Amino acid sequence: MADPAEHQTAPYLDALASYAFRGPTRFHVPGHKGGPGVDPALRRALGDSTLELDVAQGVYGIDLGPDPTPYDRAEALAAAAYGARRSWFLTNGATQGNHALCLALAPLGTAVVAQRNSHASLVDGLVLSGGMPHWAAPEYDPELEMAYGVTAQTLAAALAATPEAAAAFVVSPTYYGMAADVAGCAEVAHDAGVPLVVDQAWGPHFGFHRDLPPSALSQGADAVLTSTHKIVGSLTQSAMLHVARDSRVDADRLARALRLVRSTSQSSLLLASLDAARRQLAIHGQDLLGRTLAAAARARESLAAIEGCRVVGEDLVGRPGVAAWDPLRIVIDVRETGCTGYEVAQALERGSDVYVELATHATIVLVLGIGQPVDALERFAHDLAAELADIRRPGAQLAIAHPAASIAGQSAVAPREAFLGPAEVVDVDAAVGRISCEAIAGYPPGIPALLPGERITAELVDYLRRLSGAGARLHGASDPQFRTIAVLAG
């Protein structure tokens, strides 16, 4: 991009609005024709403008016409803002990006090294692609039941043990906002001759304010995912995938894979929201983030003064797997209140109409956005103190230890084989020694305890049972009560 002032434009949004609002005769999809054909209650709920802006792909002047189209220019501006060679808008979340990355970098039978607690979409991507993961264990804090990043040393060891690996996949930051040593990971990946892919889904704002961790792209990552909707103001389900200027990833191959996992009718609303989010981030990001950061710092101080509450984050920096932290995440250790995070979250919902991002046995986690409403944030410590006054109990809660085996678990067969192969449903106790067809992640701690293709152990069955008994949700389990499980037949 030649001129930084171009960031003031939003080419896709502008072209879309210009088409939508000039009253064109629509003999194309969608069938609601910009509003008239929609259920009246939905029309009222969404408003006329939203429906008018819901336009199909393939409209001249938006994503068709002389190159570069407004769509192309919008993606080019996103690439410029993020310092990428090329960026793609995603309308099925960072999930879509992980699927495409696996198809492009981990095709059938190809070995890759990946962080064991990668998001489920990475494992699903391997199911689609047929790649074979060799897992690198994240650092783990058994006290807070929190997984951190993978260290460069762990990644180097995993790559050394897998010389045939074609790529390395890591996650930074974690759900709790802990950023890994991406520069170190990039160095070891490049020394091993493979590209480093960083799932920065939780850090679309990284690098846009001096008090935030640097972006993974600026630290040598070859491809990076950012879930724009999570923090920086685009609509839910919209995200971006970027490749670095000097990337080892073949951008054409990735583009081909992306076409495979994308609808031919992408939502114009999601695309426009990405274009607008890039503009806001590039033009006003520094200021908006600065205000949110200042409010977050004040909130942390007030929260730390509540008896039994400990705000964690900054104090963890320097531990293995934590090179930096995201101040837009507020992680509160509530164990000393005598209550679990689940209980505290429930009290906040029922008593104060406050909804947190995540509750675990030990913590509650707040996610702040780029333009976080400051009043509500300032009120939060008061709300929390008021709810705790009703529910606190003497005595701290105990953590449920996570079995090391599942953090360091290795696949016995490729996830694709286990997921698509012949399955039988058996009692969980009878499943010990069998190969799982399911991915099961418990919150807490959010680490997939079991992945398709892994052998089930007695220790793991016991752990998942205790987790479920303690009130954690078992994501991905075909039986949420964890009485039965699907295993590979034969």
Ligand SMILES: Cc1ncc(COP(=O)(O)O)c(C=O)c1O
């Ligand atoms: C690390 C990570 N990667 C990818 C995703 C998928 O993102 P999306 O919900 O945008 O599809 C998530 C979602 O929480 C995530 O935590």
